[in-house]
Amino acid sequence: MVTRVRSAAVRIGVVDTLRCAIGVLVPMLAQGVIRRRPRIVRLAQRFDLDRRGAELLHRLRYRHGSGPLRLAVPGRSVAVVLDAADAERLLTGSPDPFAPATTEKVAALRHFQPHGVLASRGPARAVRRAANERALDAGRAMHHAADAIVTKIRDEVAALDGDALDWPCFAPTFDRIIRRVVLGDAARGDTDLTSELNHLRSAANWAYLRPRDERRRARFQNRVDGYVARADPESLAGALPRDPASDPAGQVPHWLFAFDAAGITAFRALALLGSDPARRARAAADAGPLLPYVRACVLDTVRLWPTTLVVLRESTRDTDWGGTLLRRGTTFVIPSAFHHRDPTATPHADEFVPEEWTGADVHPRRSVFPFSAGPAVCPGRDVVLLTVSTVVSAVLRRFPDLRAVDPLRPPLPGTLDHTSLRMVWHG
Numbered sequence: 001m002v003t004r005v006r007s008a009a010v011r012i013g014v015v016d017t018l019r020c021a022i023g024v025l026v027p028m029l030a031q032g033v034i035r036r037r038p039r040i041v042r043l044a045q046r047f048d049l050d051r052r053g054a055e056l057l058h059r060l061r062y063r064h065g066s067g068p069l070r071l072a073v074p075g076r077s078v079a080v081v082l083d084a085a086d087a088e089r090l091l092t093g094s095p096d097p098f099a100p101a102t103t104e105k106v107a108a109l110r111h112f113q114p115h116g117v118l119a120s121r122g123p124a125r126a127v128r129r130a131a132n133e134r135a136l137d138a139g140r141a142m143h144h145a146a147d148a149i150v151t152k153i154r155d156e157v158a159a160l161d162g163d164a165l166d167w168p169c170f171a172p173t174f175d176r177i178i179r180r181v182v183l184g185d186a187a188r189g190d191t192d193l194t195s196e197l198n199h200l201r202s203a204a205n206w207a208y209l210r211p212r213d214e215r216r217r218a219r220f221q222n223r224v225d226g227y228v229a230r231a232d233p234e235s236l237a238g239a240l241p242r243d244p245a246s247d248p249a250g251q252v253p254h255w256l257f258a259f260d261a262a263g264i265t266a267f268r269a270l271a272l273l274g275s276d277p278a279r280r281a282r283a284a285a286d287a288g289p290l291l292p293y294v295r296a297c298v299l300d301t302v303r304l305w306p307t308t309l310v311v312l313r314e315s316t317r318d319t320d321w322g323g324t325l326l327r328r329g330t331t332f333v334i335p336s337a338f339h340h341r342d343p344t345a346t347p348h349a350d351e352f353v354p355e356e357w358t359g360a361d362v363h364p365r366r367s368v369f370p371f372s373a374g375p376a377v378c379p380g381r382d383v384v385l386l387t388v389s390t391v392v393s394a395v396l397r398r399f400p401d402l403r404a405v406d407p408l409r410p411p412l413p414g415t416l417d418h419t420s421l422r423m424v425w426h427g
């Protein structure tokens with residue numbers, strides 16, 4: 001059965017397809033979808049490639065209309081989604097008829113998490129999704145291990161020292177937080193685990209263009225299995241159901257990987273607050289376990305610089321799009337930042353406006369979905385917001401006069417190389 005919607009899918013010609021590939025898809029892929037390549041991100045920031053990409057998409061939308069733009073790719077059906085209602089249709093229609101486990105994503109994720117929910121379909125996906133939701137307490141602002149999570153974070157932040165905060169100093173601290181929160185305190189010093197994962201993620205950037213390193217993956221997974229088997233009850237792994245059908249330990253590589261995005265977001269939020277004394281003071285004064293204002297700052301940071309650069313879906317059956325039949329296997333490309341910063345929807349697209357997020361962590365524009373939306377929404381959203389807000393708040397309390405060396409001012413850049421940010425304190 002096919003469903004009718006208003007916006008029509010439009011096929012664009014070879015020239016516009018090439019423009020789209022060169023101006024949008026290549027820069028995105030080059031920056032590293034699974035693990036960022038700092039040198040390329042730096043270049044992308046220098047030439048503001050993400051903003052230029054978004055401008056190109058706006059021109060294409062103006063020329064061809066807002067329906068999904070079907071690219072002229074031989075042998076493949078690929079559509080770029082430029083309308084918020086179309087994105088919503090895809091996200092609410094996941095995992096069927098719009099599967100999150102697309103061909104490209106599976107090829108990339110298989111390098112380090114072949115059994116993760118995001119790479120799964122059918123009954124395996126359902127049971128793995130349920131295991132993730134349960135362990136991550138999806139839908140609950142306060143994870144059942146929240147007290148332990150907050151203590152671990154405060155501990156690690158207290159050890160930050162010196163008179164400046166840059167990425168080489170922040171990243172190892174956040175990595176320790178990740179290992180303690182995900183696997184338990186026994187993993188605190190296991191830097192080899194993080195570096196094995198980083199190798200696998202770098203290879204995953206190449207998806208099927210690079211052979212999988214099965215030996216390294218097995219070594220990495222064995223280590224993870226060991227921690228899961230001895231699971232610390234106050235860790236996320238300790239909350240996994242033991243049911244083998246869900247492949248509990250097979251879900252953990254995704255968590256370790258995705259927490260990296262949380263660290264990047266925390267650091268960017270600190271840089272934004274370190275550029276804005278009034279908001280920094282308000283965030284530092286935020287009270288209570290939920291830290292509502294800091295959470296809003298974190299959410300607006302990930303709106304501005306979504307860590308999932310592009311959300312992909314693949315249709316599991318033929319679908320009708322405003323009178324055009326898109327065949328089964330069509331890949332839908334939803335460019336996150338294009339939607340989050342749509343200047344036709346808001347005059348504040350390129351500004352930091354945490355005040356726009358309401359008390360329930362909701363954004364007034366439905367085109368803003370940094371954690372995706374619908375049945376395949378990020379099940380880690382709540383634990384991420386808890387973790388990142390606690391980190392940001394702990395750093396601000398420790399260094400109340402934190403300021404960015406190069407303040408971030410509107411219009412904020414489309415690409416932000418987090419590894420170049422630097423903050424100082426003491427006057």
Ligand code: HEM
Binds near residue numbers: 119255258
């Ligand atoms: C800033 C941090 C994070 C952001 C912005 C984020 C965002 C997202 C997005 C946009 C998706 C949808 C991806 C897609 O459909 O292709 C997703 C999926 C997912 N995320 Fe997160 N995520 C973050 C961190 C985490 C963490 C730390 C965890 C686990 C502890 C996690 C667990 C998951 C899982 C398991 C999925 C797959 C869900 C499914 O396919 O049903 N995420 N996340």
